[in-house]
Amino acid sequence: MTPPRKQAPRRTAVLRREAVVTTVLVAVAALLAAAGPAAAGTTGSTGAGDPYFPLAGNGGYHVAHYDLTLRYDPHSRHLDGTAVLTARATQRLTRFDLDFKGLKVTGLTVDHVKADYRRDGQELVVTPRTALRKGQEFRVTVTYNGTPKQVTDPDGSPDGWIPTDDGAFVAGEPQGAMTWFPANNHPEDKSSYDFTITVPEGRTAIANGAYLGKRTAHGRTTFRWRQPEPMAAYLATASVGKFKVEQYTTSAGIKVYNAVDPREATAAAPVLKKLPSVLEWERKLFGPCPFRAAGSIVDHAPNVGYALETQGRPLYDSAPDLSTLVHENAHQWFGDSVSLARWKDIWLSEGFATYAEWLYSEQHGGRSAQKTFDALYARPGSDDLWAFPPGNPGSGAHIFGTPVYARGAMTLHELRRAVGDPAFFRILRAWAAGHHDGHGTTAQFLALAERESGKDLGGLFHTWLYGAGKPSRS
Structure with a gap:
């Protein structure tokens, strides 16, 4: 992110507000999670073991790929989603968890067979009809709908699916991915992604990776995106709004997709013009660009207060300055490609x-x-x-x-x-x-x-x- 809160530090330019969260409570929660059903050896743990966010992520499996199909109406703020997770069991599993908060689950299958499930706070607890063998690849399909609710992080900042006056600013660090799709939501678990996002005609939906095209029918436009390189769930986005779009390929062969809210276009233009030279400078300093796609999402989201290094295409709540552009794109090497284990x-x-x-x-x-x-x-x-x-x-x-x-x-x-x-x-x-x-x-x-x-x-x-x-x- 940008400091302050990422720009100086903003979560890059605006420092996050610090809430009172005690180390003792976090440690206790971690111990409780560690002492839970996972001890039986047949149920995946309710967290990845991170002491700062004890319930983030899950044990017992790795997600190789997410295929997310979304339909969003900015006026009603209603989201319909289908998430297909292709995963591999890392232990025998009679039960496992997904991180998923708020939205209503309307159906869930494991390998096309209906599975039992229940909600437990931010955990979606899944019991497949047949136990999964260690090493077995399996597919979880979850259908869901409702109005996504952002989460408030321990420092007081908003995170997740954040509504704007013309769409949504979707930024997931550190907890927000679970507000819009079921996930193994810890940076230790990285996956490839496909996104199919349908919005009212006149809106643009931007996600990570390569832009695969769009089609419009019956007053709605569907956008398709593909992120082939492994990505932590918190770096995924599906931001929606009225954007001016610019596409080009750099001399190094990087495909750039910039989407800018018209209200931010004048201020953003001179900075975004420098993106190819910034990427080239960082390439010379840090090594080859880790991703084949780049760009920027510049939204008009005055209540957010930060920018985020969403993988391949950083997300800004307003027109960034040059330092913020450098910061968020440096994250593509440090934070995105090379991710945190804790x-x-x-x-x-x-x-x-x-x-x-x-x-x-x-x-x-x-x-x-x-x-x-x-x-x-x-x-x-x-x-x-x-x-x-x-x-x-x-x-x-x-x-x-x-x-x-x-x-x-x-x-x-x-x-x-x-x-x-x-x-x-x-x-x-x-x-x-x-x-x-x-x-x-x-x-x-x-x-x-x-x-x-x-x-x-x-x-x-x-x-x-x-x-x-x-x-x-x-």
């Missing part, structure tokens, strides 16, 4: 994207990364920048806080100073290449940095990522 490590996403902003400024006539670092370090020890260590935010309420973005980027700058530019940029490229379409942890990044540089970096990482308060400079 939300605790979110600095690997937000710290990296923030440092990309610093590097872009440094290499395009702006302030150097060192001067940006120095200005931040000059803040007193009482400043929010030092409120908690970025490598251990402590709860879901803090994962979009200033330390994750700014102090995370400061950690990278200290690493750069310690190992020198050749080794530092070699480390970034090796990280993006070695974990492409996969996941990474802080421990793995430290090991890579030490291997590439030949230096012991444990003390540096401990000080800047895990030390309490304002670090002392060496």
Whole structure:
């Protein structure tokens, strides 16, 4: 996202509001989830084991592909959906969960046979007619409808299917995917996607990946999209609105699809014009573009307050500035292609994207990364920048806080100073290449940095990522 709340940090430019969520309650919930039915060995766990979001994701299976067919009416805010999940059991399963909140389930089958199901909070608990064998591929089809309700994250920000005056701003980090389709909703589970989205004629529906075309009949238009590379559920979108659309192919062969709300078009145009050069600059710095499609969704959503790195096509609540464009597209390497294994490590996403902003400024006539670092370090020890260590935010309420973005980027700058530019940029490229379409942890990044540089970096990482308060400079 953008800091503030992703732009400085916005969840990229507007910092998320911090709600009171205690580490004790999160830990207790995690223990309860771990001690649940999964112990029997035949039921999938109700969560993926993430201490910050204990019920996010599910155990016992992996979803290889989602095929989502949606029909949305912006006037009534009614959504009809059919989700077909192609999955593989990782253990014997007599029961498993899907993350799905709010919408009414009208039918559910497993391998075309009706299955029993019940709702339990955000969990859709499924009992197939016949137990699934470990290693068995199976298909779950869920039909549903209703009015999607956004969720409020621990920091107070909206997340999920967020209605706008002409459609919907669909942003799922960290919990929101479950508001519009049943999912294994944790970044540890990545899948390919197909989207078929029908909206009233005159509206545009934009999702991830390659645009496959549209057709209009009886006053409604159906759009088709395909995301072939693995994607975490929170990075999926199906945003709807009245958009001006621009399509072209870059010199590197990347297919770009920009959709801009007309109210934001004048302000967005000069920034979006730089997208090909930004992608090329990031390609040279970080390695080949991880996805074959790119672009931007610029909505007019004044009540949202952030931008999001929806995979391949970032989503902005208003016309972005250049730093935000750089930030969200840097996420395509760091956060999207190389995903988190646990939300605790979110600095690997937000710290990296923030440092990309610093590097872009440094290499395009702006302030150097060192001067940006120095200005931040000059803040007193009482400043929010030092409120908690970025490598251990402590709860879901803090994962979009200033330390994750700014102090995370400061950690990278200290690493750069310690190992020198050749080794530092070699480390970034090796990280993006070695974990492409996969996941990474802080421990793995430290090991890579030490291997590439030949230096012991444990003390540096401990000080800047895990030390309490304002670090002392060496």
